[in-house]
Amino acid sequence: MFGHIDYKNPPELCPVRDVMSVASDQWSALIILWLGYFPVLRFNKLKKFVYGISNKVLSQRLKVLEADGYIQRKAxxxxxxxxxxxxxxxxxxxxxxxxxxxxxxxxxxxxxxxNREKYGLI
Amino acid sequence: MFGHIDYKNPPELCPVRDVMSVASDQWSALIILWLGYFPVLRFNKLKKFVYGISNKVLSQRLKVLEADGYIQRKAxxxxxxxxxxxxxxxxxxxxxxxxxxxxxxxxxxxxxxxNREKYGLI
DNA sequence: TAGAGTAAGTTACAAAAAGTAACCGGTATG
DNA sequence: CATACCGGTTACTTTTTGTAACTTACTCTA
Incomplete structure (x- = not known):
């Protein structure tokens, strides 16, 4: 896992990190999970399931996820x-x-x- | 996975989502991965490995990860x-x-x- | 026939999060 | 005698998110 990183001379950017940060982003993950549950979803349905997301961010994430090859868009x-x-x-x-x-x-x-609660009380 | 969500009456907040968004956050994930590789790390070492993180954000994430029970801090x-x-x-x-x-x-x-490259060219 | 609703977004503006750089006090190193 | 290390914190700037209104063209309801 860390074999590809020379941590004495850290690289300017790690491509795995970049790819992972897109895919494991909170909204992206929720979009992908709901599309895993319902094979096909339209914009407004998706917005209802991914509760709390705004049009703007949903639209942005869908574009990025499409560009990265996770989802496809048919109009x-x-x-x-x-x-x-x-x-x-x-x-x-x-x-x-x-x-x-x-x-x-x-x-x-x-x-x-x-744990969180316990920690808050101490 | 979705059984606990009543998507017709979406809840104000889903605790799993909250917990997951902390743990799968890009910086949090990197911190946890490096601590999985090196059993013990001090602040400045961690900062070198988690390449690109600022003191501020590292400090914040360490507090949250400690509160959530993933890591422990010994001074x-x-x-x-x-x-x-x-x-x-x-x-x-x-x-x-x-x-x-x-x-x-x-x-x-x-x-x-x-995929990303191909998409950019079209 | 006016009014509202639906569809998939976009836009301008406000709020929140993240990044930047300087600083703390005390010690060891050159 | 100046510099760097230790583990952060603080004030300030920049980037990312969230909010709400708007778009075009059609359909349904009163």
């Missing part, structure tokens, strides 16, 4: 316009990894919350 | 003061999960970078 020339978002095969393989982490979080978040 | 009353950071058992169990994700990222980041 239909109807009136009103219909746009469908779905995971690519690559995105599908990522969501499986992400789900493992999320499951760990679901199991362990009570411990974190308990 | 020795020497002169100059010595402070050692290390993973708790809980943090250790988390870093194992995080490493799996990181390994996936290492394997797959070339695909993402290739």
């Amino acid at each position: 239909y020339a109807e009136v009103p316009i219909r746009v469908e978002y779905s995971l690519t095969d690559f995105g599908q393989s990522y969501v499986e990894k992400l789900l493992e982490l999320t499951e760990w979080m679901q199991t362990n978040s009570p411990k974190v919350l308990a | 020795y009353a020497e002169v100059p003061i010595r402070v050692e950071y290390s993973l708790t058992d809980f943090g250790q169990s988390y870093v194992e999960k995080l490493l799996e994700l990181t390994e996936w990222m290492q394997t797959n980041s070339p695909k993402v970078l290739a």
